[in-house]
Amino acid sequence: MWLSTLTPLEHVFFWIAIAASALLVIQIILLLVSFGGGDLDADGDFDMDGDTDTDGGLGIFTVKGLTAFFALGGWCGFAAASYMPDNVWAPILISVAAGLVAFLGVGFALKGISKLQCAGNLESDKLVGKTATVYVSVPAARSGRGKITLTAQGKYMEIDAVTDGDRIPADEQVEIVSYSDDFAIVRKQS
Numbered sequence: 573m574w575l576s577t578l579t580p581l582e583h584v585f586f587w588i589a590i591a592a593s594a595l596l597v598i599q600i601i602l603l604l605v606s607f608g609g610g611d612l613d614a615d616g617d618f619d620m621d622g623d624t625d626t627d628g629g630l631g632i633f634t635v636k637g638l639t640a641f642f643a644l645g646g647w648c649g650f651a652a653a654s655y656m657p658d659n660v661w662a663p664i665l666i667s668v669a670a671g672l673v674a675f676l677g678v679g680f681a682l683k684g685i686s687k688l689q690c691a692g693n694l695e696s697d698k699l700v701g702k703t704a705t706v707y708v709s710v711p712a713a714r715s716g717r718g719k720i721t722l723t724a725q726g727k728y729m730e731i732d733a734v735t736d737g738d739r740i741p742a743d744e745q746v747e748i749v750s751y752s753d754d755f756a757i758v759r760k761q762s
Contacts, residue, residue, distance in 0.1 A: 581660060582653045585667065589646025595639045637678040645671025696751035699724055699731075703745055703761065706733070710740040710758060717755060720746060733758045 578586060649667025656662050702724055710718030710733050718740065720733045732755040733746070740746060746758040 579653065579657055581663060582650060582657075585646050585650035585653055585663065588642055589650055592639055592642035592646055596643050599636060599639060634679070634682060636682065637675045640674040640678045641671040644674035694729075694751075695725060699748050699751045699756065702748050704731075704733075704748060704756075704758065706740050706742050706744045706746055706758075709742050710735045710746075712737065712739040720748075720756060720758060722748075731756050735759060 575583075575586075645667040648670035649663045652663035652666040699722075702722055704720040704722035706718060707721045707730060708719040710720075712735065714734045714736065717732045717734055719730055721728070721730050723729070731751075734755055735746075735758050737759060740758070740760050745761045747761050749757045749759055751757070
């Protein structure tokens with residue numbers, strides 16, 4: 573059998589690589605399953621200093637990073653040990669170097685991906701005084717809701733709007749007087 577021809581060092585690298593690769597496949601499957609909206613998640617982020625806020629730190633110590641370290645390190649170590657059967661330290665160093673590259677690569681990739689996330693919270697106090705354009709006419713005296721569009725807080729948004737004055741037709745410029753719950757109170761710009 574092929575396994576019986578391996579050296580002890582090749583055995584160590586082979587089984588580490590097999591176990592880590594199996595975990596990597598499981599993580600990928602869980603990622604695909606949870607992508608559809610499921611609650612399955614196999615990621616366990618932690619910080620070494622005990623701080624729970626990972627936005628400020630690098631946040632590379634994850635299960636995904638460690639799995640990548642052992643998978644790539646194991647396979648590179650196995651290949652190096654097969655190529656250099658008489659040398660023990662070179663495969664170990666190659667394995668650790670390849671594992672660190674994978675570990676840091678996954679860490680930086682996850683950090684980059686986390687920057688793409690947006691909380692989407694609307695800071696209503698920053699909307700007051702902004703100019704907007706009426707998209708759907710705003711009925712008079714709060715008798716119904718219209719819609720306004722504007723760019724604020726780094727994004728284009730459409731907000732429900734009411735007015736205390738006369739009807740405001742579409743394409744008019746308005747000023748946001750206040751923001752309450754889920755709608756803006758606007759007035760026609762002078």
